[in-house]
Amino acid sequence: MKQIFPGIFKEGRQLYTINLVPGKKVYGEKLVKKDCEYREWEPNRSKLAAAIVNGLKELSIKEKTKVLYLGASTGTTCSHVSDIIGHDGVIYAVEFSERVFHPLINLAKERKNIVPILADARKPEAYSFVEYCDVVFVDIADPQETEIAIRNAEEFLDCGYIMIAIKSQSIDVTKKPDKIYKEEAKKLEEAGFTVLQTINLEPHEEKHAFILARK
């Protein structure tokens, strides 16, 4: 295994994180036992993994990082972030669908660094108890996604990073995806963020990009 970022490993074309809860799978992923137990991380199932294999240059998530994660769903990507940040990091995992929130609660019972929050990311005042974080990670497929990311970053980021998975089809089906990615990056710049990288996530996620920006 070759370490490509702190807590993230590669063997051949495959990505791995070290399992925080050895012996336990989260979504049917492969477990590989070597010097320790690794969990396979599929770029077709996680936009963060897709961004990494497609050339993300800087990863702001590492041991002890505090992450506000908007759109946690059942916790597929959250579980790998949980592996990376370890016992001393924390993920405030916001999700507004009750259907997927139950599996997220079960995941949080096993992974104590995940704090599940049933709330709407458009209303950050509902989770004002969340502390300042190092990273605001957004994957909610909402037409106002960038604006929601900015509002949350204003609330919960002192200085740190914003990471947004942009689904162009959710923003405007009539526009070319590349134009949408530029427009969303411009919104971040106008709000005072420095856009560090925009990564196209194809072929893993059709018409999606990932934007990394710093506050």
Ligand SMILES: C[S@@+](CC[C@H](N)C(=O)[O-])C[C@H]1O[C@@H](n2cnc3c(N)ncnc32)[C@H](O)[C@@H]1O
């Ligand atoms: C594409 S899925 C997220 C997948 C997840 N990030 C992963 O990689 O494992 C988008 C999720 O965002 C949630 N969502 C959409 N709008 C939201 C909002 N305003 N507040 C909270 N959650 C939202 C949806 O219910 C859905 O579960």
